[in-house]
Amino acid sequence: MHDIRLIRENPAAFDQGLQHRGLVPLSATLLGLDDARKVAVSAAQEAQERRNALSKEIGAAKKARDEARAEALMAEVASLKDTAPALEATGKEASDRLREALAEIPNTPGSDVPVGADEHGNVVRHHWGEPAAIPDPKQHFELAEAWRVGIGSAMDFDAAAKLSGSRFVVLRGQLARMERALGQFMLDLHTGEHGYTEVSPPLLVRDEAMFGTAQLPKFRDDQFAAGADHWLIPTAEVPLTNLVCDSILSEEELPLRFTALTPCFRAEAGAAGRDTRGMLRQHQFSKCELVSITTPETSAGEHERMLACAEAVLRKLELPYRVVTLCTGDMGFASRKTYDIEVWVPGQGTYREISSCSVCGDFQARRMEARYRPKEAKGPRYVHTLNGSGVAVGRALIAVLENYQQPDGSVVVPEVLRPYMGGLERIGG
Structure with a gap:
């Protein structure tokens, strides 16, 4: 606001x-x-x-x-x-x-954000890792749909369609365990090494919370309503950021850093016809969210820190990626500046977004009435809010399947995930 x-x-x-x-x-x-x-x-x-x-x-x-x-x-x-x-x-x-x-008006971009009309104006900041040479790489769904588990495949879109319609998936067996392992690994990393406080928030929120983080009123059609008074969260950013709504914090309490692993729900109203095969664009998916509440003076530094925390996930998984600074025409509604992390997916032969880390300035804080009392100033000031994916679990699963695929159709389990997988070194095939 x-x-x-x-x-x-x-x-x-x-x-x-x-x-x-x-x-x-x-x-x-x-x-x-x-x-x-x-x-x-x-x-x-x-x-x-x-x-x-x-x-x-x-x-x-x-x-x-x-x-x-x-x-x-x-x-x-x-x-x-x-x-x-x-x-x-x-x-x-x-x-x-x-x-x-x-x-109804989006945040204005920072002075250091590249000016551009759309994604073609984004600027690559840096790369990490070298994509492996995989002969005739398969996409994630080509791999996992071939794995039989009980009454169906390990990645079963047909079973999900019977239950819920399109853009849903049923995961079975070792693949379901790997999805859980990825989420647990991310939580442990962010809480144990990066200093975030784990939160288990509600998955249903009121209008006021959705307004506070700017999903409402502009993007009402992209959300799933749950009865007359609640919405399913599109991201844990909503409840985590609103933890400080209608409050005045002391400067000594800042920065606050929260993380949560939750299901997320999006109607994808504007994505008709895009990524219709596979798990890239689902109505329901899991994500490990990062949220920071800071002073205005420290928010730029916190943005760089949050990016590094999200990058650490992919580095430990040894997944090649690049970081992109979004241009003015491609940023989210509430963002003042955004970095996207794009992971390499061999099956498509390209990089795909797996995390967005955004600094919003006081844009959300004004909508939420979230303030703090500076040590050496009269009267409260608005906090700055930041959010990022640390990272999207389903897309991390896609990246692991495609980057670790073997000629026999199996997938090697990344070393960092093996403790979460009961020591398994390979799945599928």
């Missing part, structure tokens, strides 16, 4: 940020709404102040036994009392219009 006062102070910078995101300038429209709000609120306040002043005058008139004046003043008070609800309603409507307009 943007601060209308800051937009008023520097409308040109605000409009330039929106233009870099491919949007039209909006400062004039927003300032017009704010002017209308000020007029409406001022009219209501002036009417209330007039009523208060008249009450004193009525007392003085009665004390002076000027009944005629007292009657006239009381008639004016009655008239103001009759019009007050309408004035207050007008003020509220004007404030709501401004707030709704601000809620």
Whole structure:
């Protein structure tokens, strides 16, 4: 959420940020709404102040036994009392219009974000690892669908379709265990080596939580509603970040670092026809989320730290990847700057996103009213929020299957996962 006062102070910078995101300038429209709000609120306040002043005058008139004046003043008070609800309603409507307009506008990009219209404007930051030469590499579903486990395949999309429809999967046997192993490995790494606090959050959240992290109102169609009052979380970013909503922290408490391994649920409304085969784009998937709450002065450094924590997962799994700085036209709605980690998938012969690490500045904090009290400043300030995948478990599973595949159709278990797999060195085949 943007601060209308800051937009008023520097409308040109605000409009330039929106233009870099491919949007039209909006400062004039927003300032017009704010002017209308000020007029409406001022009219209501002036009417209330007039009523208060008249009450004193009525007392003085009665004390002076000027009944005629007292009657006239009381008639004016009655008239103001009759019009007050309408004035207050007008003020509220004007404030709501401004707030709704601000809620629909994405964050403005940082000055160091590359300017571009879409993914073609993204900038590769660095590579790690060398993709192995795999003769005639298979995609993950070609490998795992061939493994028979009981009544079906180890990766069974047909069984899932009977249960839930498209974009779901049933995993069986050693493959299901590997998915669990990946998630547990990530949690242990982030809590044991990276200093994150593990959280087991609710998977259902209210409108206010989804608004706070900016899934609502703009992306309502991408979410799964759960009854009239709740939503299934699209990512653990939502409950983890909202742990500090409506609060004032002390500076000594920051930074806060949370991690959670949860199922995530996305309608994928805008992804029709994309990645229809396999596990790359599912309605339900597991993800190990990272969230940080920091001061404004430390958020840039925390962003680099979070990226390194997510990279460590892939390095320990020995999966080749690259890091990309997203351009202005490809960033998420709440992001001020985003790094994507893209893992090599031999079956497609390309890199695919496995993590996004974003710094949001105070954009989410303003929506959540999340503040902190600085040691050496008067009054509270908004915190900065960051979030990242550390990493997406299903996509990590895809990457392991494809990068560790063998000529006989089996898959070698990465060494770091073997303790979580009961010592197994190979699965499938």
